[in-house]
Amino acid sequence: MDYNTMKYFLNLTKGKILELDLTGTGVSYEALRDIEPLLLRCENLWLGENNLNMEAVQVIADVLQGSESLTCLGLGWSNIGDEELLTLSSAIRIKRKLQELWMEGNRVSDTGLLSLSDLTPNPLKKVVAIWNDQTDSETFYNDDSITVNFTDDETWESWGEWVIKRCEVSSNEKLVMVLHKVCNVPVHCLEAQWAKAFYKELSNLIERRIECCTEDDMCKKLKKFEGILKL
16 A cells, blocks of 8 residues: 555656655565656665565666666665676666665675776765675775775764664564674774764664563574674
8 A cells, every 4th residue: 555655646746756765665576667667767766675686676777777867776785796786787887877876784795896896986976885795805995986894974973873773663683684784894894983883872772672672582692792792
């Protein structure tokens, strides 16, 4: 019902759609294909926290190839890897309109990021790839367009607040899934003052969850991550 309502009202609009946020809605390949004409009109499109298979990624690639509007795409926590990113990077080259690509918490390696090397800083001015599967190397640290670690940039504070809010409304199962990525970072990634504050707040959230948790197995998992963050 929510999906049909959204589609109905968006079909009443004309021109560009400034922002469409489908984060964590369980949107499927079939749904994305159905609303592809609407996606083509979006300037900012957020599809994170959905399990996007290759079929769904192909729809997004088709949008990137055909859209004159899309400049910002969010795919955080969507389970994409190098193969999916290669499909997207090939599509970005067609129109060269996309300026920001957010894909934190996925399975992208250094190899996958290399597929974007000729697209930064033009047209891609910002690529956020924190909490992926990159090795602890200096490969991309000198590329100002690609972010694999936290910086002292002011923009991270509001981003971190958004991540914490998403964690607060997540179930314990989903929180643990996020923590597997969030807690698996090299020490040097935590040097920024903002990052230290973020992980402290995350640790406090885990502590509150443990106090309310009634499942022994889940408590053990949460306590494991609590211990990691206190090291």
